[in-house]
Amino acid sequence: MNSIHDLGGMHGFGPVLREKDEPVFHADWERRTFSVVNLAMGAAQIHVDEIRHAIEKMPPAEYLVSPYYEHWIYGMEALLMAKGLVTREELDRRIAEIAKREAK
Amino acid sequence: MDKPPSRTEPPSSPALRIKALESLLVEKGLVDPAAVGELIDIFEKRVGPRNGAKVVAKAWADPSYRQRLLADGSKAIAELGFTGIQGEDMVVLENTPKVHNVVVCTLCSCYPWPTMGLPPNWYKAAPYRSRIVIEPRKVLAEFGIDVAPDVEVRVWDSNAEIRYMVLPQRPAGTDGWNEEKLAALVTRDSMIGTDIPKLKA
């Protein structure tokens, strides 16, 4: 699909910004995302092509501003919901529970 | 099929979302929490560009290995044990005085994990992905590489399942060095093509 991910040759993105001594993961959520998404793909027999396509369907503005691993979360949520392995309600309920617990 | 909620408010933080996803998947028996930690450890501590540096150093030190590496990257890299996910089908690109190779994945973030670990953010972000195919010399100059006009720049877009690694040129003044000493000269970026190994001052 002709979506925002197809970036080759575009102008306007500015200089390549490099972080000095960049760690492999910047935060615990990145570590978890990398690992959980890979493991879930194996368990649900999801091909890498499927998750790439799920990410291609992100709203373009979100794709560009969100940190890289957030793309993985978006893609995996969308695929797992499409395959009926989780529901939007389950996710929202669990997010609310965790948020409440962490606010204490 | 569930649709994502309409955007009247921003989604929850990624940290909350992944914690929720992980806990649901663990409950449903799809993900083992101990496996989560193990996979993190593998890519945070055990697999990284020092692997690729060993491949490069061996190719510099051993001409017959170099030949094997350029003829069949997967097979030669497997001799050193650096096999696996996102590196099953490897092609190694030789930099010469006449040709400078540089690798990208314009469509996402494809990168050879077994030899180089996980890619840095700049490799996965819009500026590099958009610009390296259309103005490689300008981007390489930003990395401190001035490519001479008579040198050909080849940009390799890893859009399929073949993964690419650059074999940089061996710096002068390293005659007789052992592989360990040679490997220390090989930077991660030199195997992407955005750096050139040099002797430290």
Next chain:
Amino acid sequence: MPALPKAMVWDVIKTGMSARAEVKTPPRFKAGDRVVARNVNPVHHTRMPRYIRGKEGVIRSHHGGFAFADTRAHGEGDHPHHVYSVRFEARELWGAEASPRDAVYIDLWEPYIEPAK
């Protein structure tokens, strides 16, 4: 499928899952052939970026057969095809202002290309 246990993670990572697959028909192209990337704009998943569509290139090599991303992304099966490394000159892609010397190499499944006229 059940959860992958910790003890098996390293082996699974080291084994990987190559997308190589046997193609029953012989390759249509060989090194040196002039080809053109088809101008197609599917809504479905494809790995042919827009910047090469309609552009002419030269086959550098034949990689072998691989599962086809366009179908695998939609649960439609592997449908293996021959994949080629194809060279596109910078000037062909970006116009006369581009370097006369530089090139982009990209890997194309056979359905993405046609013989150049």
